Amino acid sequence: MKKILFVIHRLDAGGAEKSLVSLLNSLPLDSLDIDLMAINPNGIFRNQIPDKVHLITASRELICKSEKITSKRFWQYTNIKTLLIKVACILGDRLRSNNSKKLKSRGQYDNDIWKSHIPDCKNEYDVAISYMDGVNYYVIDHVKAKRKILWCHNDYNKLEYKPEYDEKYYGKAYKVCTISDICKKSLVENFPKLSDKFEVVENISSARIINAQAEMHKEMKHANDGFAEDRRFKIVSIGRLSEQKGFDYAVEAARILKDDGLTLGWYVLGEGPLRKSLEEQTKNSSVEDTVKFIGVRSNPYPYIKDADLYVMPSRYEGKSIALDEAKILCKPIVVTNYPSVGDAIINGKNGLIVDINAQSIADGITKLYNNENLRKELVKNLRQEDCSNEKRVVAKFLELLK
Incomplete structure (x- = not known):
């Protein structure tokens, strides 16, 4: 039985979140051992996670990295160390040169500061899957798995990320999945050397589930x-x-x-x-x-x-x-x-x-x-x-x- 990890930011409303929940409800769960790390597990989709999927808790550091400093949840989990790192990210981004901003987006800049402070995931997996842009970095840097799959849920050209930074992360993945041919074309244009890694896996739309819930x-x-x-x-x-x-x-x-x-x-x-x-x-x-x-x-x-x-x-x-x-x-x-x-x-x-x-x-x-x-x-x-x-x-x- 393969041991699988999915990582996503949250279980609140959103296309990627809904797609993941639909996928989990459609997979043959008796033949897969699945862990799900939702950095913020609270949201409307939490009750739709199948019982056979194990929710695991993200580290304090990963939570504080992902939450805004103004959010209640940040203050629930922060300590002196994480607060200082968060403040350093905010101030550092404001003081960055224009050249730095051309090479790294805000999220990429934050990742460079946080990654040495975020602990590695304790478990080992056959396959680790980052199901949303932004947690790709965590799966590559902090999860031990035989195979790593990343996701890009949008047209890469419309996102804030800088390809010069993401190329080394995409290069370490087994596959980078996206949701349409147009989105794949955008990835190939930005990362021509990695074109063989890109796969189209559409967001799942189940008529069986949707028609039942519509009643x-x-x-x-x-x-x-x-x-x-x-x-x-x-x-x-x-x-x-x-x-x-x-x-x-x-x-x-x-x-x-x-x-x-x-x-x-x-x-x-x-x-x-x-x-x-x-x-x-x-x-x-x-x-x-x-x-x-x-x-x-x-x-x-x-x-x-x-x-x-x-x-x-x-x-x-x-x-x-x-x-x-x-x-x-x-x-x-x-x-x-x-x-x-x-x-x-x-x-x-x-x-x-x-x-x-x-x-x-x-x-x-x-x-x-x-x-x-x-x-x-x-x-x-x-x-x-x-x-x-x-x-x-x-x-x-x-x-x-x-």
Whole structure:
């Protein structure tokens, strides 16, 4: 029985986190001995970790490295030593030269300071897997394993990391997995000497799990967020409230739609650093009755199932799990034209692809709002499409473990 370690930052809402939980629930756990180190194990996905997966605790040093100095959890775990290291990272980054910043991102700079202070993982493994950018360094530097697999969950060109620094880490890995052909192309462009190491392993989307959970309406009905009672044309979007996800475009699109006389409710599921500014934008745009930021839901699928439309206004993506989930639930989709969108959507057949701006998003929504026959056609085509990749992804992943 192979002994496997997964490492991830947290078990809170996010595409990588959701993908990992789905993968763990799809693997043949009777034939694998799996440890999971979540640096912050608290979050909506913790209760979805299978009982046969062993949660192991990260070291104090790794926790303090990963948490912001302003977070409550940092102060729960810090001591004099870790506090001094944290302060040194913050001050050192502010004083860095421009040349240093060109060679190392903030996270890479912090890693160089912390790595001699972080203890090695006590256990040894057949395979150690960093399932998210950022913990790649920990798995390479501090885990003893016969084989190490790293993950890049986005277009590398869109990340803050510097390839000059990451090349030596990627070079020590058995494989570096990413989630789409576009993302693999980005890695090959940045690391041409390592091109044979890169593998595409899509984020797992299980129709079996998603369709079952979409029927569980209890949390939605008791959430007091107004969604269940809303009788307007309902839009759902899901994602972290960050610049990448483009919800500022969504708010502006909602203003355009309201000015055009459309009556709808747009519900955004997610949390993130831009929540306050986005809520202020809804007030300034007089669409607080239209756009509702309702936070994270452990089970978002009843919301998607009961919506009239799924909208994704992202500036960029690797391969969106939420988009695949909306396809599995056969929702009409409006999505922006980021580079890898063609991996999931054929414009006019299983969704509408629009330009990355508020007016285009509003135009796409208006087109589907006013055309029920087009919505039905998209749904019909989605029902004929096999949108679940569970068996294929599990087989590809198990091949990597051999």
